[in-house]
Amino acid sequence: MSGLLARWPAWAPRVLGLSAALWVTVPGVVRPAEPGVLGNVNLIFHEAGHVLLMWAGETVTLLGGSLTQVLVPAGCVAAFLWRRDRFSAGVVTLWLGHALAGVGAYIQDAPQRNLPLITGDPDTHDWWQLLSGWNALGAADSLGRFTLALAFVAVIAGTLLAVWDDLQERPDEP
Known part of the structure; x- marks a missing residue:
């Protein structure tokens, strides 16, 4: 078995990891009303956001769920970028x-x-x-579509970021 692993290219585990991450995330992006297992993780952070921000008033409490659902993974991305770990950030x-x-x-x-x-x-x-209170319920579809477009951009950017180091030209190693 160790002989087989020794013959694998160095990038193979990263490809497998990225493939697994895409397998878990992409279906929930393409069909967000059926978010799968990762949707339950997001739900935990969503609900925690309401609780953590309930001191800040009704509007912030309502926004807090969606904000926390997005800010937790965004914070993780920032932490990996800070460490210059582009693959994990991606x-x-x-x-x-x-x-x-x-x-x-x-x-x-x-x-x-x-x-x-x-x-x-x-x-x-x-x-x-929120939107009813702001008399903006008619903007729900446009705002939702914009947010979904950001989701697709994130998936593309994340995939490119994850493979960035492997796409860079490297001098031939002796």
Whole structure:
């Protein structure tokens, strides 16, 4: 077995890791209303955001769920970039894209309130409350589409960032 691993190119584990990350994240970006396992991770951070920001008033508490859902993976991306670990930053950017897609779907759902909520009460839909309060419910589709577009950009950018070092020309090593 060790002979087989010794013959693998150095980049093979990274390709396998990136492939696994894409397999977990891309379906939730393409079909954000069916977010899969990673959607449950995002939900934990979403709900924690409401609790952590409830001291800041109703609007910030409502926004806090979506903000935290996106800021946690964004913070992880920043931490990996700080360490100059582009591969890990790229993989975590895929999670950021997944989180953005979930928020985009949630925003788009505000007028209809069809997505299942953990409260079971459609009147507790964060984005319905926010956009209704701002008299901007008509902007839900555009704002949701914009957020979904950001999700796709994050997936593309994350993939490129993850493979960046492997795409760089290297001098021939002796």
